[in-house]
Amino acid sequence: MRSLILRTIAPIVLHLTLIFSLFLLLYGHNQPGGGFIAGLMTAVGIVLQWVTFDADDGWHRYNWPWDRIFSYGLALSACVGLFGLLSGYFLKGSAYEFNLPFIGEVEVLTAFFFDVGVYAVVVAVLLSILTTFCDRRAVIRGAPK
C-alpha cells in the first residue's frame, strides 16, 4: 500500500484498536463486550494492519505460533472450570474482592479469567486461519489460474 497517510495512521489505529479491545474485555460484564467481541476486535485490528502494509507479505510480521496460543487459551478456560470444582462444581463462578493500594476495592470474578481464555482462543483461531490461508499460497499456486 503506497498511501503515506494510511501508513502513518495505521500503527496509531492499531494501538487504539488494541486498547479499545482491552476495554471491551475488561468491561464485558457490565457493558457490551466480553471475550468474544474483544477477541474479534483484536484480530480484525491486526488483520487490517497487515492488509494496509502489504497484502502479500504483511502477514509474515504476525505469523506467530497461533496454534499454540489457542491451545493455551482453551487450557486456561478449562482450568478456570476446574478451579470451580474447588468451590462446588465444574465451572462454578465465584467473586473475590481485593483492596489494592491506590486503586481501592477491586472485584475479581473467576468468570473474567474464563473470558480471557475465550479471548485468546478467538484471537488465535482467527489469525491462525487467516495466516494459514496466506501461507498456503505457495502450495496452492501450483493449481491452474
Place this chain on the structure above:
Amino acid sequence: MIWFLSITIGVLVTAGAYLAMQRRLIQMVLGFSLLSHATNLMIVASGWVGDGFSPILRSYKAPDPATYVDPLPQAMVLTAIVISFAVTAFLLVIALMAYRSFETDDIDEMRRLKG
C-alpha cells in the same frame, strides 16, 4: 415489523438455499453463509419484544424482566456467529483442497472424474 423480519429471513433462506443447490463449490459456500445468517437472525428475532430494552441491566435493584428483550437467544447466537465463521473457513479449505485435486470446482465434474 414482524412481517418485515419474517420476509427478510425468508428471502435470506431462499437465496441461500438456491445458492447451496448450485454446481460450483464457491456458490455452495456463499449459500451456506447466507443460510447461517438467516438462522442466526431467526433465533434472535424469536427473543425480540417490540418495545423491550437491550439486555443490559439499567438498575441494580429489582429489574423488571418484562421490559427487556430475551437475552438467551442473543447469547446463543453470539457464539454461533463466531463458529459460523470457523465453519465457513473450513468449507473454503475443503473447497480449495477439492479444487487442487480435481482442477475443477464443479461438483458434477468431480463426480465424473472420481468415477
Place this chain on the structure above:
Amino acid sequence: MESISVAVFFPFAVAVAVPYFANRHRSIAAWMAMLAPVVSLWALVLLYGEWSAAGRGALLYSFSWVPSAGLDVSFLVDGLSIMWGFLVAGVAFLIVLYSNFYLHEHEDLGRYYGWLIAFMGSMMGVVFADHLLTLFISWELTSVTSFFLIGFWSDREAALYGSQKALLITGGGGLAMLAGFLLLGQATGEWHLSKLIAMSGVAGKVSLAAFVLIILGAATKSAQWPFHIWLPNAMEAPTPISAFLHSATMVKAGIYLLSRFYPILGEHPAWGYIVIGLGMTTMIAGGLLSLRAYDLKAILAYGTISQLGLIVTFLGYGGQEAIIGSTLHLYNHAAAKAAMFMIVGIIDHETGTRDVRLLDHLARRMPRAHILAVLAAISLIGVPPMGGFLTKEMLYGVSIHPGGPGEWAAFWPWLTLAAGIITALYHLRFLGAPFWTPAEGTSPKPGHDPSTGFLAAPAILVALAIAFGVAPGLIEGTFVAPAAEATLGGGGHLEFHLALWHGVNQPLVMSIITVAAAGFLYWKLDWVSGILDAVAEMWKKGPGPNKAYDGAIFILKERTWPLLLSLQDGNLRRYLRWSMTVPALLLLAAALWLDWGEGIWPAFSGATFIGASVCILISISALATALFPGRLPAILALGTAGYAIASLYVVLKAPDLALTQIMIESASIILFLLAFWFLPEIKIIPKPLSRRARDWGIAIFLGASSAAGMALAMNSHNLRTIADYFFLTSKPIAGFQNVVNAIIVDYRGYDTLGEITVLVISGVAIHAMLRIVGTMQDEGEGH
C-alpha cells in the same frame, strides 16, 4: 458393596489390560488372564459370606447411574445369581488353564484372552443384573463378545459365517427380549427384577406378546429349536471357547433368564405349553441331529442343544422337584460337557482331526483321555454313581407327575423316555466312534495321551461330576437349595435330600429301560443311521431353519441394492434438494396444524423506518449474492448483507451481536477474498430453464415456509424462556450487568467451553489440511 463390584467389573479391567501386556510378554498372558476368574471367585466367596450372614435372602446393591432418567446400576444377589456367578467364574478359570496348553505360541493371545475375559465379565453382568435394562445391556455384551470369540480365527471363511450367524440370531433375540422387557415394564410399572419377583400376579398383567418376546430372547440364546442353527456353526471357534460358551455360559444365559423369570412369569397360562414344547422339540431334534454328525465337535454341539432342551423342559414343567432337577443338572451338564469339549480339543490337538471317520481305536492310544471321556459321557447318559443319574431320575419322576398342563399328562413320560434314550444313544456314539471302532481313513497324526497339565482341567471337571453324584450333599445345601428357592420365588426354605438310591420305583425302571434300549440301538447303529439318512434324503428339498436364515441373509445383502442405489446415488445436490424440501413441508404442516384461525397471524404494522429499510437492504443484497455472476460482486453483496444484518441486530436491541457481526463480517470478507484468489472465476454453467425453475421453486418454497413459520412464532409471545431468572440473578449472583455475557461466561459456561473447543478444532483442522496435507501432497507430486 465392594465384592460385588469387583466380581463384575474387575474382569473388564483385566480384559482391557491383557492385550497390552500379552503380546509383549507372551508367557504371562494366560497368568494375567487367570487373574480375572481368580479374583472374581475370591470376591464371590466374600460375597457368599456377606449373603449368608444376611440370612440368604435377596440382597440388593445399587449405585445411581443416571439419576435424572431413573436409571441405576443395581445388582441382585440371591441364591440363583450366586450359584451362576460361581459357575461362570469357576469354568472360566478352568478354561483359561486349559487354553494355555491348547493355543499355539503364535496366536494373538492378547485378543484371545481379552475377549474371553470380557465375555466372562458380561456373563457376570447378566447373572447379577437387577434392572431389566442392565440385564439387556449385559446380555447383548455377551452376544458381541462371543461374536469376536467365535470368529477368532478370522482368516477362516466358516468362522466368519459362524460368528455372524451367532451374532445375528442371539443379538436379534436380545432385541426381541428388550421389546418384551419394555412391554413388561409398561404393564407393571416396575423395572427391577427384585421387585418384580416380589410382586404378585405379574403374569396376569403381561400380554402374550411380551411373554413370547422374552421367551424368544431365552430361546435364541439357548439354541432352542428352530434357533439352534447358530450353535453348530459356532463350533468354528477354538475348542476352549466352545467349551466355555456351550457348557456353562453363553447358551446357559437363556436358561438363567428362564429361571429368573420363572417366579415372575411361571404362572402365565402359556408358560407350560411354550416352554415344554420348545424344550421337548429341541431335546429330540438335537439328539437326532447329533447322531448324523461326523465332526466330534458337531456331535457335542447337537448334544448340547439336546441337553439345553432337557433343562428347558424341566423349567417348563415347573414345581419344586423340577426346579431342583434343573438346577442340579446345570452343574452336571456344565461339568461333563466342558470336560467332553476339552477332551475333543485334546484329540484334535494330538491327532490333527476331529472327524470320527478318521479316528481309529483311540482307547488304545489315549487311555487316560478315554477314561475321562467315558466318565463324562456316562454322567450325561445317567448311569450311577455319576451326578447325571440323579437328574435323569428326577426328570423321569417329574414327567410322571407333571406340574404343567394337565391334558397331555399321560403322554409326557413316554416322550421323556424317548428323549432319554436318544440322549444315551448319541453319548454312546460320541464314545464309540472315536475310541472303540476302527476308522475308515487315517488321521494326520497317530495321537497319544497328552501331558498331565493338559488333562488337568477335564480331570477336575470329571471329578466334580462324580462328586455331584456320590456326595450331592456338597452342593445341596450351599448352592442347589438356595438357587432353587430363589427360582421358586424366594418364599420359605426348601427341605430336601438328594441321594443316589431311592429304592426301586418308576424312575429307576425308566432309567434301566433307557440304558438297555440305548445299548441295543447302539449295537444296531447302522440300522438307526440308515433310517435317519433316508429321512434326511427325503427332506433334502424341504424347508428348514438354515435355509430360512441363509435366504434372509441373501435377501438383505443382495436384493436391497436397487433400493439402496435409488436412495443413495451419490448426487450431492439431490440430497440437498431433499433435505430442503422435507423441512419446508414440515414447517408447512406445523403452520397448518396451528389452525388458520383468527388472530394467529401478526398485523402488518409497527415497522420503524430504520428497521424496514435495513430489512429491504438485506433482502436486496441477499438476492444479489445469488444472482451476481462474478465472484467479486458476489462477495461484496454478501458483505453488504452481513453489515446490514449487524445494523438489524441494533434494531433488535442486541448491541453485543451487532459488534460481533461487524467484526466477523470484516474477517469473512478478507477470508473470502483470500480464498477466491485461488479459486477460478465463477462461470455460470448454462442450465436448462426447467432445472433452474425447479431449484428456484424449492428455494422459494423453503423460504416462504420459513417466513410463515417465523411470523407465526414471533406472534405468539406466550412462550417465556428462563430469561426472568437470568435478569433477577445476573447482578447479585453472577456479578454481571450485561446479561448476555453473564449467560455466555457464567450460566452457560459449559456451552461456551464447548464452543471455543469447536473453534480450536476448526483451527487445528484447517491448519492440518493446508499446512500438513497440502505440503505432503506437493512433496508427493514432486513439484
